[in-house]
Amino acid sequence: MIRYPFLKEGTTIGVTAPSSGLEPELHDMLRQAIRRMEEEGFYVSGGDTIWTQHKAKSAPAPLRAEELNRMLQDENIGLVLPPWGGELLIEVLEHIEYDRIGEKWILGYSDISLLLLAVTLRTGLATAHGTNLIDLRSGTPDETTAKWREALTTPPGGVIEQHASALHQVKWKHQLDEAEREGLGEDVFNLTEPTIWRSVSGGDVGMKGRLLGGCVDVIRHLIGTPYGDVRAFREAHIPGEPVLWFLENCELNTADLRRSLVQMKLAGWFENCSGLMFGRSPANTPVGGYTAEDVYRDMAEELGVPVLHDIDCGHMPPQLTLINGAMAEVEFSEEQGTGTVRQTLK
Incomplete structure (x- = not known):
């Protein structure tokens, strides 16, 4: 538990x-x-x-x-x-x-x-x-x-419901000129762009599972260590339950992102996986025409699970509060480009 x-x-x-x-x-x-x-x-x-x-x-x-x-x-x-x-x-x-x-x-x-x-x-x-x-x-x-x-x-036992943001940030405040910064006043974020969640498969998506995740750049380094034994965690704390992964990329190009995700797969991290959710990224530089969308599509096909991307998670604020271990139900509307994450602390 x-x-x-x-x-x-x-x-x-x-x-x-x-x-x-x-x-x-x-x-x-x-x-x-x-x-x-x-x-x-x-x-x-x-x-x-x-x-x-x-x-x-x-x-x-x-x-x-x-x-x-x-x-x-x-x-x-x-x-x-x-x-x-x-x-x-x-x-x-x-x-x-x-x-x-x-x-x-x-x-x-x-x-x-x-x-x-x-x-x-x-x-x-x-x-x-x-x-x-x-x-x-x-x-x-x-x-x-x-x-x-x-x-x-x-x-414990309660429910937290969160929705996709209306706007998100593409430039941090310190990256703006002086006039733009003054226009924001005390606001920390520079929320200018409409938020649109996306699905690899198209159409509405529903997913349910225990949340686990983080920044791919760093959590990948847990693989093979005593601190990254996902299989032991599942057997001890959530036996038989699927895992819904949330992941975000800070600095990796698409080839490095792909290598990292394949390593996670080969290490068994995606066994009994119900879906993947990727946050917006300031990185994801294409390599040889290989885009982030290509990476997401490859993962969806290999794992046979739904994949959402550009969700509110990571280095392009704002972001949801996602609880590692919580049971989550995610509903995504293709028409509206928005989603809801309902977490139950059970």
Whole structure:
């Protein structure tokens, strides 16, 4: 069975950087995000690692792990929320004390999805793939992003229903000129493009299964390690139940994406798979005319399952809060180009 934490109002949020911290010129942004959480009624306990960044990591792996373990074991902390992702969280995995993790949520995406998936696979504790702390520094988050709080305060047995966003972002705020940035005010995201979910097969799609997933760039490196044993997780925690995978691509070209997905298949990750959902991607550079749509089509044909893409997940916000381990029902309308994800915490 899957164990679901419950986020109590007014609890303490532990902010640590198991991947990347923030350089001094970005500290004001971090302080703003912390203030927003305090204004929302939470206490914030910040670690030392969030304020430092050197050689692609916030601190050496043992220090990052020590701080993370302390927060994961602190009964007063109800949510561990890193500031953002990064590059080298994988160095921390072997130092985590998995059998001592308390009943609490871990929320994030990008490199943090490596931690999320490893924890769920090793322990059966549900983890939340969604926004990071830095993206919550706005006082008025969009409806899709704001769902993180409802998702994490849903009690075990409850249902979380989320819908496709109306608009999404193609350029981050820092990529805009000064006038464009001023026009956004305090908004964190630059939501300009209509959101359209798509299906490989065409027509309406319905899928149901236990959610697992994350950023392909990093979770692929769990294959063959003690932290990526999907088969053992399925046998121990969801015997006989299908898995519905959500995946997103940060930086891979289409050939590398394809290689990674085939490796996942050969490792048995897609056994008893009910479907695949791919998030919008700022990458997916075609190789020799081989496009992302070709990759999705190849996977659909090989696995014999429905495949959706351009869903609200990953590095082109906003994104849904998807719970690793939750039972999900997904409904997609081809005519409207939208979808609904209904997660049951059972």
